[in-house]
Amino acid sequence: MKPVLSARYELPSWVGSKVDWGATYASDAERMALAVELSRQNVEHRTGGPFGAAIFERESGRLVSVGVNLVVPAHDCTLHAEMVAFSLAGRRLESFTLHGPGLPEHELFTSCEPCAMCMGAALWSGVRRVSFAAHGVDARELGFEEGPVSPEDHRYLAARGVVFEAGPLRAEARAVLALYKEGEGVLYNG
Ligand SMILES: [Zn+2]
Known part of the structure; x- marks a missing residue:
C-alpha cells in the first residue's frame, strides 16, 4: 500500500443543477430549505x-458555499457537510477565517445539529451563527454518533x-434521515 501525499474531493455533479448561486436567501426558512434540500438530494x-x-452572508443573504456529507465516497471521516x-x-474567500477584517458576518445553516467535530470547526471557521434543522437526538435515533456535545459547549461557543x-x-x-434509513444507507460511525 503506497503512502498518500495529497487529498482532493469534489461536490457531487448534481449540486451544479440544484443550487442557485445568484439567488438571495433572505430568510432563515429559505436558507435552511437549501441545506435540507442538499441533504435530501x-x-x-x-x-x-x-x-x-x-454558508451565507448574514445581512445580504448571499450564498457563499454549500456542503454535503462525503464521508463514505471520499473515504474521509472528516468530510461532514459542515466541514465541506x-x-x-x-477557499472562495481566500481566508482561513470567515470573520476576518473587512469581511461581512457569516452564518451556517445545516440540516442537522453539528457533531463534536463540526461544533469545534464552527468556532475556528469564524461563522457567527449556526442554525440547525434536525436535532442531535434525531441523528442518534438513526444510529449516528454525535460525540460529546452539551449545552455547556454551546454556551462556551456563544x-x-x-x-x-x-x-x-x-x-x-x-x-x-428516515429516507436514508429506508434506503439502508451506510451508518459510517456510531
Ligand atoms: Zn459533523
Whole structure:
C-alpha cells in the first residue's frame, strides 16, 4: 500500500443543477430549505450521508458555499457537510477565517445539529451563527454518533460569539434521515 501525499474531493455533479448561486436567501426558512434540500438530494443520488449545509452572508443573504456529507465516497471521516462548507467557503474567500477584517458576518445553516467535530470547526471557521434543522437526538435515533456535545459547549461557543440555535424545518430534515434509513444507507460511525 503506497503512502498518500495529497487529498482532493469534489461536490457531487448534481449540486451544479440544484443550487442557485445568484439567488438571495433572505430568510432563515429559505436558507435552511437549501441545506435540507442538499441533504435530501445527497440521499436520493446516493452520493453520501443524509446531511447538507450552506454558508451565507448574514445581512445580504448571499450564498457563499454549500456542503454535503462525503464521508463514505471520499473515504474521509472528516468530510461532514459542515466541514465541506467551511472548507469551500475559506477557499472562495481566500481566508482561513470567515470573520476576518473587512469581511461581512457569516452564518451556517445545516440540516442537522453539528457533531463534536463540526461544533469545534464552527468556532475556528469564524461563522457567527449556526442554525440547525434536525436535532442531535434525531441523528442518534438513526444510529449516528454525535460525540460529546452539551449545552455547556454551546454556551462556551456563544461566549466567543458563535451562537447555536435550533432553526426551522426539523420535520423535513427528520424525513431525510428516515429516507436514508429506508434506503439502508451506510451508518459510517456510531
Ligand atoms: Zn459533523
